[in-house]
Amino acid sequence: xxxxxxxxxxxxxxxxxxxxxxxxxxxxxxxxxxxxxxxxxxxxxxxxxxxxxxxxxxxxxxxxxxxxxxxxxxxxxxxxxxxxxxxxxxxxxxxxxxxxxxxxxxxxxxxxxxxxxxxxxxxxxxxxxxxxxxxxxxxxxxxxxxxxxxxxxxxxxxxxxxxxxxxxxxxxxxxxxxxxxxxxxxxxxxxxxxxxxxxxxxxxxxxxxxxxxxxxxxxxxxxxxxxxxxxxxxxxxxxxxxxxxxxxxxxxxxxxxxxxxxxxxxxxxxxxxxxxxxxxxxxxxxxxxxxxxxxxxxxxxxxxxxxxxxxxxxxxxxxxxxxxxxxxxxxxxxxxxxxxxxxxxxxxxxxxxxxxxxxxxxxxxxxxxxxxxxxxxxxxxxxxxxxxxxxxxxxxxxxxxxxxxxxxxxxxxxxxxxxxxxxxxxxxxxxx
Amino acid sequence: xxxxxxxxxxxxxxxxxxxxxxxxxxxxxxxxxxxxxxxxxxxxxxxxxxxxxxxxxxxxxxxxxxxxxxxxxxxxxxxxxxxxxxxxxxxxxxxxxxxxxxxxxxxxxxxxxxxxxxxxxxxxxxxxxxxxxxxxxxxxxxxxxxxxxxxxxxxxxxxxxxxxxxxxxxxxxxxxxxxxxxxxxxxxxxxxxxxxxxxxxxxxxxxxxxxxxxxxxxxxxxxxxxxxxxxxxxxxxxxxxxxxxxxxxxxxxxxxxxxxxxxxxxxxxxxxxxxxxxxxxxxxxxxxxxxxxxxxxxxxxxxxxxxxxxxxxxxxxxxxxxxxxxxxxxxxxxxxxxxxxxxxxxxxxxxxxxxxxxxxxxxxxxxxxxxxxxxxxxxxxxxxxxxxxxxxxxxxxxxxxxxxxxxxxxxxxxxxxxxxxxxxxxxxxxxx
Numbered sequence: 001x002x003x004x005x006x007x008x009x010x011x012x013x014x015x016x017x018x019x020x021x022x023x024x025x026x027x028x029x030x031x032x033x034x035x036x037x038x039x040x041x042x043x044x045x046x047x048x049x050x051x052x053x054x055x056x057x058x059x060x061x062x063x064x065x066x067x068x069x070x071x072x073x074x075x076x077x078x079x080x081x082x083x084x085x086x087x088x089x090x091x092x093x094x095x096x097x098x099x100x101x102x103x104x105x106x107x108x109x110x111x112x113x114x115x116x117x118x119x120x121x122x123x124x125x126x127x128x129x130x131x132x133x134x135x136x137x138x139x140x141x142x143x144x145x146x147x148x149x150x151x152x153x154x155x156x157x158x159x160x161x162x163x164x165x166x167x168x169x170x171x172x173x174x175x176x177x178x179x180x181x182x183x184x185x186x187x188x189x190x191x192x193x194x195x196x197x198x199x200x201x202x203x204x205x206x207x208x209x210x211x212x213x214x215x216x217x218x219x220x221x222x223x224x225x226x227x228x229x230x231x232x233x234x235x236x237x238x239x240x241x242x243x244x245x246x247x248x249x250x251x252x253x254x255x256x257x258x259x260x261x262x263x264x265x266x267x268x269x270x271x272x273x274x275x276x277x278x279x280x281x282x283x284x285x286x287x288x289x290x291x292x293x294x295x296x297x298x299x300x301x302x303x304x305x306x307x308x309x310x311x312x313x314x315x316x317x318x319x320x321x322x323x324x325x326x327x328x329x330x331x332x333x334x335x336x337x338x339x340x341x342x343x344x345x346x347x348x349x350x351x352x353x354x355x356x357x358x359x360x361x362x363x364x365x366x367x368x369x370x371x372x373x374x375x376x377x378x379x380x381x382x383x384x385x386x387x388x389x390x391x392x393x394x395x396x397x398x399x400x401x402x403x404x405x406x407x408x409x410x411x412x413x414x415x416x417x418x419x420x421x422x423x424x425x426x427x428x429x430x431x432x
Numbered sequence: 433x434x435x436x437x438x439x440x441x442x443x444x445x446x447x448x449x450x451x452x453x454x455x456x457x458x459x460x461x462x463x464x465x466x467x468x469x470x471x472x473x474x475x476x477x478x479x480x481x482x483x484x485x486x487x488x489x490x491x492x493x494x495x496x497x498x499x500x501x502x503x504x505x506x507x508x509x510x511x512x513x514x515x516x517x518x519x520x521x522x523x524x525x526x527x528x529x530x531x532x533x534x535x536x537x538x539x540x541x542x543x544x545x546x547x548x549x550x551x552x553x554x555x556x557x558x559x560x561x562x563x564x565x566x567x568x569x570x571x572x573x574x575x576x577x578x579x580x581x582x583x584x585x586x587x588x589x590x591x592x593x594x595x596x597x598x599x600x601x602x603x604x605x606x607x608x609x610x611x612x613x614x615x616x617x618x619x620x621x622x623x624x625x626x627x628x629x630x631x632x633x634x635x636x637x638x639x640x641x642x643x644x645x646x647x648x649x650x651x652x653x654x655x656x657x658x659x660x661x662x663x664x665x666x667x668x669x670x671x672x673x674x675x676x677x678x679x680x681x682x683x684x685x686x687x688x689x690x691x692x693x694x695x696x697x698x699x700x701x702x703x704x705x706x707x708x709x710x711x712x713x714x715x716x717x718x719x720x721x722x723x724x725x726x727x728x729x730x731x732x733x734x735x736x737x738x739x740x741x742x743x744x745x746x747x748x749x750x751x752x753x754x755x756x757x758x759x760x761x762x763x764x765x766x767x768x769x770x771x772x773x774x775x776x777x778x779x780x781x782x783x784x785x786x787x788x789x790x791x792x793x794x795x796x797x798x799x800x801x802x803x804x805x806x807x808x809x810x811x812x813x814x815x816x817x818x819x820x821x822x823x824x825x826x827x828x829x830x831x832x833x834x835x836x837x838x839x840x841x842x843x844x845x846x847x848x849x850x851x852x853x854x855x856x857x858x859x860x861x862x863x864x
Binding site for chain 1: 454523702
């Protein structure tokens with residue numbers, strides 16, 4: 001049975017990756033992995049499939065609505081049409097992020113893992129989102145997580161390691177934005193917003209980038225928040241973000257007391273240490289309007305902005321309660337995720353050189369002993385060049401032209417009589 | 433909602449991979465990829481999901497029964513219980529191999545691909561097999577395929593490149609077994625088996641490894657095949673496999689005429705060329721009993737055996753008709769697949785060294801400026817060592833012991849006063 005024409009493309013919202021695309025992705029993934037390994041993180045892997053009940057345990061936010069669900073098999077669904085619900089037919093789903101699987105992995109393998117567990121994960125996740133430009137239903141995430149420590153050293157290292165990885169793949173001049181969920185709370189409390197409406201206030205603050213100070217003010221007023229609170233907040237939104245050296249001098253910091261003061265001191269320490277490590281390659285700022293959507297963050301949150309791109313290229317934060325909620329054992333954790341697809345897209349747009357090895361096409365005449373062809377290719381390869389073997393086609397000129405278009409920059413013809421001189425495609429040999 | 437205890441492990445038949453396991457897998461995958469790229473193959477990628485109709489188009493053999501099926505979403509299954517069949521609820525499945533997706537990929541992207549397309553794929557596939565030792569429901573396949581040429585040079589290159597990749601990851605002394613589907617046919621015909629029962633004869637021949645010549649003879653007799661044919665075949669099964677230099681001298685080859693003779697000459701040429709390239713690192717043999725299960729093979733088939741392992745570590749063959757059947761356009765193709773999971777398992781059993789960089793743990797006292805910690809770690813890292821930062825725990829001795837167990841072989845303590853000397857775990861510093 002032939003494949004129907006409409007089924008020749010990949011599934012909706014997913015991609016067939018061409019050789020040039022994969023080469024860039026491989027280079028980026030390998031560089032990030034090597035950097036994180038040099039920082040002491042260990043690469044781990046979970047299956048693409050997770051128990052559907054773990055994926056729908058309430059830690060995934062809206063992502064839980066986007067799960068690709070997998071049908072049970074065999075006997076289990078023999079009576080499918082009499083099942084009470086569709087969910088009864090499903091036992092697994094494709095993971096929608098790498099965090100929920102990591103927590104399950106940690107719980108299951110804890111005895112075999114170091115007490116302070118530093119994990120790297122690079123792998124695909126799936127979300128059945130409405131397809132749109134630049135958004136895919138299968139995409140790669142690239143996370144580091146540190147499980148088992150509340151020390152701010154964890155934040156310092158996560159930020160500096162993520163920045164180091166971005167630098168290795170070619171980024172400069174990005175900005176790490178830092179905030180803390182507890183600072184957001186303190187700020188909203190200090191301004192006088194009703195405590196039960198803080199979450200709503202944060203959703204508005206999160207839009208500052210897009211709607212500006214006036215927009216935030218207007219939306220909060222429209223939502224009926226206390227006018228004095230709105231005015232107080234508006235004043236705090238001036239002169240943002242705050243350079244790393246000035247965190248403790250900011251009005252919100254100066255107003256902080258007790259526990260909140262400690263939060264500021266830790267944040268200022270993280271910002272200072274990372275900025276110092278940056279040696280000017282990137283900046284670190286405190287941004288009290290940074291919210292980050294996921295409900296599970298409990299402390300520091302971070303994001304990396306690059307040029308005028310309207311999205312962050314990395315983000316993360318501390319989630320000290322999530323493991324406890326999922327496995328009933330309180331373990332602090334903090335993670336940073338590089339937006340792999342965004343990073344690769346930007347690099348491609350900026351024309352990242354693919355640094356392919358010089359590629360040689362060795363065209364083999366009919367009648368040439370194939371053992372000789374292998375031996376000649378092997379000699380050329382020993383010089384560090386990629387060599388492909390091809391049987392000569394009838395129209396040699398056309399064959400060379402096509403190879404040239406495919407990125408081969410040198411070619412040679414192996415004839416029964418001997419090896420033709422290696423020529424560059426700049427001066428293709430006449431078809432003979 | 434906490435995760436139920438029985439849901440803490442990975443889904444049935446799938447694996448959580450620990451850091452040491454992933455390190456080995458990464459090393460093997462990177463080495464194979466680099467080798468194939470040096471041979472002119474290009475890495476490509478298809479989505480994990482395929483249209484369910486493509487997966488059930490008849491090219492997957494028994495694998496089509498093992499598909500993890502994905503439920504449609506939203507509106508499409510609002511009326512699920514009144515659907516006529518379970519299949520009506522499914523639009524995609526997880527790929528069960530990399531060959532069916534490659535053919536779809538080729539058909540869809542042909543205009544952007546070189547005429548002679550040499551593809552590498554390394555990625556997970558999924559089969560809902562009954563879990564058993566050494567067999568997993570998610571496992572990695574590692575394929576190279578050449579699409580667009582009927583030249584035996586393709587077979588030569590596929591075999592030599594696969595062997596080169598195996599050598600790079602540490603294998604020596606393996607055996608490449610070669611055969612051709614047309615030789616199997618000619619042999620069965622020559623012996624006088626009824627043409628319509630050849631497929632059944634091949635299934636028995638395929639068991640030679642396990643049941644021996646007597647077993648094959650007994651089974652064929654039991655199945656009621658012609659006694660003279662059984663005797664003729666039995667004689668041909670003596671002195672197998674055939675060294676590469678003696679292919680054309682073998683009785684089956686000597687009996688071949690016309691087209692069949694050409695098949696033998698090509699096979700002998702491939703065997704000779706690859707054996708020569710091996711320079712003694714591995715052997716190449718002709719084995720007229722090599723069948724390979726997949727129905728889509730049309731010509732050469734190959735397999736790589738290693739030591740006494742009861743399974744091959746790589747295999748493949750020519751499938752010149754499959755693309756035509758699936759997309760209605762006749763394009764010759766040939767592929768070789770390394771059994772990635774088997775290779776990794778053998779390497780682990782043989783105690784493959786993991787060549788980890790020297791790993792240093794930098795333990796940071798409370799009160800040390802984290803910027804200083806980053807700087808000290810950076811200095812050590814610049815020497816090519818992996819360095820992890822950790823906040824000092826209360827019981828330093830225990831912390832060092834745990835780090836040592838986790839593979840750290842050097843550690844230093846960064847105190848407010850200065851950097852403690854770097855010490856090996858052979859002489860751990862006293863907890864102070």
